[in-house]
Amino acid sequence: MAELRIAIAQIDTCVGDIEGNVSKILEWSRKAAEQNADVVVFPEMTITGYPIEDLALRASFQRAAEAALHETAEQLNSEGLGDLRVIVGSLGALTLSDHVPMDRPTNRAAVLSHGLIEAAYDKHHLPNYGVFDEFRIFASGDTTTVIDVKGRRLGLAICEDIWQDGGPVAELEKLGISALITLNGSPFEEGKSDVRLGLAQRRAKAVGAPLIYANSTGGQDDLVFDGGSFVVAPGGEVLARAPMFTEHLLLWDLAEDDNEPHYGEIAPELENDHEVYQAVVTGLRGYITKNGFKSVVLGLSGGIDSAIVAVICADAIGGENVYGISMPSVYSSDHSKDDAEDLAKRIGAHYTVQPIAPMVDAFQGQLHLEGVSEENLQARVRGIILMAASNMHGHLVIATGNKSELAVGYSTIYGDAVGGYAPIKDVDKSRVWELSRWRNNHAIDNGEIPPIPESSITKPPSAELRPGQVDQDSLPPYDLLDAVLDAHIENSEGRQELEARGFKPEVVDKVVSLVDRAEWKRRQYPLGPKVTALAFGRDRRVPITSRWREPQNEQ
Known part of the structure; x- marks a missing residue:
């Protein structure tokens, strides 16, 4: 033969x-x-x-x-x-x-x-x-x-x-x-x-x-x-x-x-973090190029989510096509603004600063909002700024939310949730940190400057919408939250199974309740690349209007 x-x-x-x-x-x-x-x-x-x-x-x-x-x-x-x-x-x-x-x-x-x-x-x-x-x-x-x-x-x-x-x-x-x-x-x-x-x-x-x-x-x-x-x-x-x-x-x-097979080229396998990172870069690049966009715009807060998303954007289409806008509020820390500017320099992105206080004050002069309403107003003003930049210059607006936040509804609809694509939508917060470490180490291994400032990785995550705010004011620690979410969402486990794993009832009640209440937000969130076995969207189809709640005391 x-x-x-x-x-x-x-x-x-x-x-x-x-x-x-x-x-x-x-x-x-x-x-x-x-x-x-x-x-x-x-x-x-x-x-x-x-x-x-x-x-x-x-x-x-x-x-x-x-x-x-x-x-x-x-x-x-x-x-x-x-x-x-x-x-x-x-x-x-x-x-x-x-x-x-x-x-x-x-x-x-x-x-x-x-x-x-x-x-x-x-x-x-x-x-x-x-x-x-x-x-x-x-x-x-x-x-x-x-x-x-x-x-x-x-x-x-x-x-x-x-x-x-x-x-x-x-x-x-x-x-x-x-x-x-x-x-x-x-x-x-x-x-x-x-x-x-x-x-x-x-x-x-x-x-x-x-x-x-x-x-x-x-x-x-x-x-x-x-x-x-x-x-x-x-x-x-x-x-x-x-x-x-x-x-x-x-x-x-x-x-x-047939008993003496030939060997051809055998490309090396990628480690898991490398695979996932390349997947989100590939997904973003495909969406940008196939839909005719040339550039992207996103909010740079100095936090870890916006940092890694900006780096993903730069890896996908080049830093020169990434436009980062710092939108500090009266509650934004100096180190957050410094980290955002440092990141932009490292990846070669465009960087501008647009304080939101004057716009927030204009709204407050008419609305006199307090508490969560005031916090959400700040996020929505930022969304307006990003969408205005998109309309003016044709940029694709990139949402920076992660899977953990999306699961529990820890985002402001029409605020930080605005955008056309969400690269880390299927990456939970714990994995965001892991991928950030991997990306910096990958740069070091290749003789390059790590793109993400160390302080963006190590500082406690915060929306900085009120004095001294940190995410753990509203959520369990992310390692615990992600463990519960993985079992509840990826494995469809209810209260009985979650408590059998050893999670405390009060943690289970809080997380499951947040997930149930956030479905309407998830339906309106931008699409993003699927990297897990069960991503929000076509993988997981549950009704928005539902009175089903996990029974409190299953036997």
């Missing part, structure tokens, strides 16, 4: 940019051909981008995707790439046999060669959990597809097909394939890389052939695709692996002798 060179084109697509996505397919196919590849594999739904949600149901969108697939095949052939098998994900709007419109489209893998669609496979298993809602838009396939290239039999599957028992993978086990190719649009969440690899190892062993895992990269709304495409042998060895969070062409040779 002949040796077969397979290229994995790990690319970043944009939903709805069919023309741009096709251009990338052509570009990366040329790169694969230059490297003498026989087959190039693209991720799931490459033509359309992913996830397309209800765009899949529009007849105009279906027609455009179908036309683009045929045009791509023809263009490849006209460029002399007809012999290259190009496997791309797309929207299947027509039946494979008689070319008539389907009742519902499918998630399809198409094999292009010699100007034609040589073969196609429709996804069998559809995910319908967490962020996925694919029963709504797709019909499932019921066939198994194998293609022959240089006498080697290559089986096709798409993402969820390898996560479920049975279906096409079980059928392919009986067919004696040389390799199993899977097209994936698998979103990032912390710890998922190891889960994917373990699953792929089991499937490769079951089919008795290497498994080729091609994954997307880049940000798409609240999802981040981390890449990390790989090839794994039936014995479990990683034969090749692409780097995470970047476009990359991974080459791997299917050896003539």
